[in-house]
Amino acid sequence: MTPATPAAExxxxxxxxxxxxxxxxxxxxxxxxxRDTGHRAFVRKALGGYYTSRDTQKSRYxxxxxxxxxxxxxxxxxxxxxxxxxxxxVAKFEANGGRVHWARNAEEARDIILGLLRATxxxxxxxxxxxxxxxxxxxxxxxxxxYGVVESDLGEFIQQLRGEPPYHFxxxxxxxxxxxxxxLFGKHLGTPPTDSPEELTMxxxxxMRRLYIDADVGITGANFLVAExxxxxxxxxxGNARLTAALPRVHIAISGIEKVIEHLDDxxxxxxxxxxxxxxxxxxxxxxxxxxxxxxxxxDGPEEMHLVLLDNSRTALLAxxxxxxxxxxxxxxxxxxxxxxxxNVGGFTYGTTYQGPIGSxxxxxxxxxxxxxxxxxxxxxxxxxxxxxxxxxxIHHHLLHNxxxxxxxxxxxxxxxxxxLFVMVAKRPWLFATGGAVFRRTLWLIKKLRPPLxxxxxATRDLPPAPAHSFRSLWRTRA
Amino acid sequence: xxxxxxxxxxxxILARVREALRMPAPLPHMKSHAAEATxxxxxxxxxxxxxxxxxxxxxxxxxxxxxxxxxxTENLGKLKAAVHRAADLGAAAGIVAALARDxxxxxxxWHGHANVEPVAAALPCQAERVDAGAxxxxxxxxxxxxxxxxxxxxxQTGSILVSSDTCGGRALSILPHVHIVIATLDQIVATLGEAxxxxxxxxxxxxxxxxxxxxxxxxxxxxxxxxxxxxxxxxELVVVLVG
Numbered sequence: 001m002t003p004a005t006p007a008a009e010x011x012x013x014x015x016x017x018x019x020x021x022x023x024x025x026x027x028x029x030x031x032x033x034x035r036d037t038g039h040r041a042f043v044r045k046a047l048g049g050y051y052t053s054r055d056t057q058k059s060r061y062x063x064x065x066x067x068x069x070x071x072x073x074x075x076x077x078x079x080x081x082x083x084x085x086x087x088x089x090v091a092k093f094e095a096n097g098g099r100v101h102w103a104r105n106a107e108e109a110r111d112i113i114l115g116l117l118r119a120t121x122x123x124x125x126x127x128x129x130x131x132x133x134x135x136x137x138x139x140x141x142x143x144x145x146x147y148g149v150v151e152s153d154l155g156e157f158i159q160q161l162r163g164e165p166p167y168h169f170x171x172x173x174x175x176x177x178x179x180x181x182x183x184l185f186g187k188h189l190g191t192p193p194t195d196s197p198e199e200l201t202m203x204x205x206x207x208m209r210r211l212y213i214d215a216d217v218g219i220t221g222a223n224f225l226v227a228e229x230x231x232x233x234x235x236x237x238x239g240n241a242r243l244t245a246a247l248p249r250v251h252i253a254i255s256g257i258e259k260v261i262e263h264l265d266d267x268x269x270x271x272x273x274x275x276x277x278x279x280x281x282x283x284x285x286x287x288x289x290x291x292x293x294x295x296x297x298x299x300d301g302p303e304e305m306h307l308v309l310l311d312n313s314r315t316a317l318l319a320x321x322x323x324x325x326x327x328x329x330x331x332x333x334x335x336x337x338x339x340x341x342x343x344n345v346g347g348f349t350y351g352t353t354y355q356g357p358i359g360s361x362x363x364x365x366x367x368x369x370x371x372x373x374x375x376x377x378x379x380x381x382x383x384x385x386x387x388x389x390x391x392x393x394x395i396h397h398h399l400l401h402n403x404x405x406x407x408x409x410x411x412x413x414x415x416x417x418x419x420x421l422f423v424m425v426a427k428r429p430w431l432f433a434t435g436g437a438v439f440r441r442t443l444w445l446i447k448k449l450r451p452p453l454x455x456x457x458x459a460t461r462d463l464p465p466a467p468a469h470s471f472r473s474l475w476r477t478r479a
Numbered sequence: 480x481x482x483x484x485x486x487x488x489x490x491x492i493l494a495r496v497r498e499a500l501r502m503p504a505p506l507p508h509m510k511s512h513a514a515e516a517t518x519x520x521x522x523x524x525x526x527x528x529x530x531x532x533x534x535x536x537x538x539x540x541x542x543x544x545x546x547x548x549x550x551x552t553e554n555l556g557k558l559k560a561a562v563h564r565a566a567d568l569g570a571a572a573g574i575v576a577a578l579a580r581d582x583x584x585x586x587x588x589w590h591g592h593a594n595v596e597p598v599a600a601a602l603p604c605q606a607e608r609v610d611a612g613a614x615x616x617x618x619x620x621x622x623x624x625x626x627x628x629x630x631x632x633x634x635q636t637g638s639i640l641v642s643s644d645t646c647g648g649r650a651l652s653i654l655p656h657v658h659i660v661i662a663t664l665d666q667i668v669a670t671l672g673e674a675x676x677x678x679x680x681x682x683x684x685x686x687x688x689x690x691x692x693x694x695x696x697x698x699x700x701x702x703x704x705x706x707x708x709x710x711x712x713x714x715e716l717v718v719v720l721v722g
Contacts, residue, residue, distance in 0.1 A: 046704040063536040069514035070533030072507045073525060080504055080522035083497045096686065102488040154710055155701035171704065178702055197702040201710055208711060213616050229679065229686060239653050239697040239712020245689070246649035247616055257492065262523075264679055265530035268672035271692070272537065272636060282538070282554065283636040283671075285698055286653075286712065288691040295688045299590070299610035300648040305688075311492045319499035325507055392507050 022351060023374035029349040030378075039175065040344060046174050047337055053280030054334075060282070071273050072392035074266040075328035078227075082318065085227040085260045090309075092230025097292030098305040106136035109310050113138060113219075113252060114145055116306055120250055122216035126208075128234075128241035129153035130221030131169050131331060132254045132310055135353045138219075149219075150211050152240035154204050161188050167347035169354055170278055170333030175346065208240070218244035218302070222255035223330065224270065228263050231289040232307065235274060242286050251293065251302040257309050258318070258327040264289075270330060277390035278332030313366040323398050326361050328391040335385035335395055341378050350375065357385035361398040364406075373406035375399075433472065440466045530672045540635035540669030547634040547667050548720075554637030558695030559708060560716040568594065571661055571719045572601035575626065578659075578717070579604050584623035587655075590647025592628040594661040594721070599626060609651050616650060625655035625713075630681070630690070631674040632667045632718070638694040639718065640674045644687030652693065658713040660693075664722035 033039060058064045078085055090100050101116075103109035117125070125142065127149055133139070139160070142149050151160040155172035159165065161184050166172035173181075181200050185191045191203050212218075220241050224233040232253055234241050245251050261270070267287075275281040294301030317327055336342045336356030347355045352363045352375070360375035376399045379385075385395040407415070425431050443466040450458055509515045517527050541547035555562045565571035575598050579587060588607045589599035599606045607614075607622055619625070627646040629639050639660050641652050652658050668674050671692070678690055697712030708714055 049700075049704055060538040061536060062539065065510040066514070066536040067533050069509045069511055070529040070536070072509070073514060073518055073532065074529035076504070076507050076518065077522040077525055077529075080500065083493065083500050084523070086496065087493065096688075102492055104488050104491055108488060152711065153701070154699050158701065171701065173701055174704060176702075181702060197705045198707045200702055201699055201707040205709065205711055209620060212711075213620060231686065231690070237697070238699050238710035240710070242649070242653040242691065243711055246653060257496070263528060263530070264675050265528060265672050268530045268670060268675055269533040269537065271671065279700070281694075282558075283638055283692060283694040285694050285696070286691055287638075287694070288689060291686040291688050291690075293688060294649075295644070295685070298643045298648055298688060299614065300616070300650050301643060301688055309492075311495065315492065315495035315499050318496060319502070321502045321504040324504040328507075392509070394508060 020371060022371045025351060026349060026374055026378070029351075030345040033346040033349055034344050039346060042177070043175060043343055043346065046171075047343070050280050050337055054276060055280075057276040057280055057282055061276075067269065067273060068390055068392055070269050071390050072328065074261060074263075074269060075330070075391045076325065078261045078266075079258060079318070079324060079327045081262070082257065082260060085262055086257060086309075089225050089227040089230060089260050092227065093225075093232070093292070093307060094230075096230045097295070098230075098307055101306060101308045103308055103310045103312070105312050106310075109136045109254065109308050109312070110138060110141040112308055113254075114141060116250070116252060117142070117145075117147060117217060120217070120304070122250060123147060124211070124215045125149040125217045125219060126211055126215035126244050126248060127151050127156075127219040128221070128236065128244040129156050129172070130219065130254055131166075131353060132221055132256055133219065134165060134169075135312065136254075136310065138254075150208070150215075152208050152212070152244060153236075153238060154201060154240075157204055157208070158184065161185075165348075165353075168333060168336055168342075168356075169331060169359075170336075212243045212247045215244075215248045217250045217252060218248035219252045219254070220244055222253045222259055222307070223274070224267060225255060225260045226264050226267070226289070227260055229289075229291065231264070231291045233267060233271075234288050234290070235271065235284050235286075236288075237279070237281075237285045239286055242288055245288070245290060246301060249303050251290070251305045252308065253290075253306070254308045254310065256314055257311055258314050273390040274330050274332050277334040277388065317362060317365040320365070322401055323361065323365070325391075325393050326358065326365075326395075326398060328393050329358050329362075330391055332390060334388040334390065338384040338388045340380055340382065340384070345378070350378070357395045357399070358389075358393065361393075361395055361402065364402050369402065369406050370410060373402060376402040376406065433470065436470050440468075440470070534670070534672070537670065538635050540633070540673075542669070544664070544667070547669055548664070551632060551634040551637060551667055554634070555695075555718055558637050558716075560637070560695050560718055563717065563719045565719055565721045568597045568661075568721060571721050572598045574719055575659060576601045576603050579624070582623065586618075586622040587624045587626060588619055588622040588647075588651055589626040590628075590651055592645065592647070594628045594663065595626050595647075598659075598661055598719075609647050616654070619650055619654050622655045624657035624659055625651045626659045626661065627652050629660050629662050629666060630678050632662045632720075633669075633671055633674050633692070634667055635670045636692075636694055638671065638674070638692040639716075640678060641691050641693060642678065642682075642687040643689035644682065649689050652691070653697075653712045656709070656713060657715045657717060658693070658696075659717045659719065661719050661721060664720060667720075
């Protein structure tokens with residue numbers, strides 16, 4: 001892999017000051033979350049309904065596996081022709097009356113958006129769910145410049161009030177209990193306590209309606225960029241993205257460059273599969289294509305539409321043919337929902353914008369393999385993520401590829417020494433036999449002394465009792 | 480129209496993309512030999528387009544008008560949308576008027592369209608037209624319901640396709656608490672692909688600024704993954720099938 005771009009910037013101020021501590025923090029947070037059985041049970045229960053509805057929807061496909069082939073073909077064919085399709089999309093998008101802004105990194109993207117806000121003298125901003133904006137830390141930048149911004153997606157709104165990033169990039173507040181949400185709304189919105197999810201949702205609905213109408217600028221993400229027609233496609237359930245792109249005077253969308261697809265028709269495959277894999281739905285409630293601002297003859301809609309196209313190290317991942325398919329990701333979140341590691345360590349432990357298996361694959365590319373290779377180990381290699389992926393990204397093998405690349409780029413002296421010792425012993429049968437005999441007789445001592453090298457391993461595991469005889473002696477005396 | 484400052488960024492990014500793609504990626508792992516054969520000639524040279532390849536494997540949309548109607552009705556029911564059948568527009572107007580009376584609606588918004596006008600004319604309450612001159616979004620927010628036409632109805636997923644051009648702009652189908660769709664039976668298509676093709680061909684050269692597939696009433700599962708209808712968009716979706 002030849003990194004064509006500098007690594008993306010750190011996720012938190014803590015990480016910025018201590019990049020080498022990402023692994024230490026991951027291990028500490030993981031240990032803490034694994035001990036929290038209440039949290040684990042809560043997350044498992046929340047995902048229980050997902051498995052049932054996903055399987056029901058999958059059974060409506062005449063062959064889910066062949067449909068996955070088609071979805072994979074659509075993304076593979078587009079990502080591998082980004083050089084051709086990206087300019088084609090941009091030309092069409094601009095012909096539709098939209099304006100495109102290119103950003104090499106997070107800082108440029110923030111500057112573009114702040115520049116647009118300044119130029120249009122807008123103050124009230126409503127935002128719908130957009131992981132790319134989390135990636136570039138947009139809210140903090142807008143707030144630092146004095147703009148008020150409200151997240152309109154219910155889960156994102158709850159996380160904004162809690163002062164936390166999303167826990168899961170599709171289900172942002174799946175770790176929060178309803179009584180906590182009731183308290184949160186009581187504190188910030190002055191509403192009476194309730195334990196009904198419906199009433200809590202209606203509180204947010206009533207609160208948000210006035211904000212859509214008063215907002216001058218609406219900021220959204222984008223799920224697909226259609227090269228054939230220059231439209232952007234936005235997928236959502238709540239209707240908040242539709243309102244965000246309908247009522248304010250200016251619409252700003254942010255998207256990674258890898259979201260381009262070639263044909264409008266590709267959406268006939270990708271939209272239902274995104275919904276089924278990600279949330280167990282036949283389609284999400286609103287799948288909307290935008291082609292520029294309000295057209296003459298239309299009775300409403302924004303006067304301006306801007307699209308910020310973000311690289312932020314995506315081209316570095318593109319430059320690795322072995323793992324390029326990680327850019328096929330349509331951010332459905334299916335790999336998180338099935339991952340035993342995610343369900344045990346929770347979303348925050350990753351310390352990344354994109355959590356779970358796909359986040360563990362792409363983060364080392366976006367933010368540096370040296371500091372983030374530990375995520376490659378955050379996997380049981382069970383392959384559940386790869387099976388769940390609707391666009392057939394080879395997720396669990398890419399975790400192995402990252403481990404290999406890390407070992408090549410920064411080999412561990414201890415591992416090298418260990419392997420050299422093993423080769424030396426294994427090549428000499430007498431030494432191997434003697435070593436085995438010594439090991440069988442001293443295993444009890446190892447268990448008791450817990451030497452520093454094995455201490456972490458032994459902390460959560462029991463060593464089996466030592467066998468009385470070696471395999472080779474059993475083989476010699478076989479009947 | 481790209482701004483001067485971002486020209487350098489555009490050139491850098493496109494150069495990086497070209498450089499990155501000089502090394503070809505392997506074919507993705509596929510289940511079927513047919514998919515591998517489709518991709519064998521390389522990206523951009525797929526022998527079958529993804530939508531055609533997927534067509535036999537995606538959920539069924541029905542081969543006949545009767546099958547499509549049956550699948551559609553079942554899907555809309557599962558999505559918790561209300562479905563009404565009407566012989567003609569006059570009957571549709573009666574259904575909507577009865578609904579307005581039962582619910583005690585005071586303001587209902589509508590737009591100029593041959594399928595919507597007779598329904599709006601029969602409303603027993605204040606009818607607010609959104610596409611005849613300046614219209615305040617606050618007035619629309621205060622409406623109990625919005626009535627729109629549609630571009631197509633998709634049996635496969637139970638989706639309604641609306642556009643900003645032919646369905647009263649962007650807000651009418653999302654801001655009022657109840658969304659009523661007037662659709663004719665000949666607007667029912669089997670698959671999402673057919674709906675997209677029809678919309679693209681109908682608006683060839685001048686796409687509406689918004690095309691939206693609406694699949695059931697607005698919903699969220701953000702609180703403990705429990706389904707709640709009416710997150711920010713309409714709490715109810717009423718589909719009146721005419722014909």
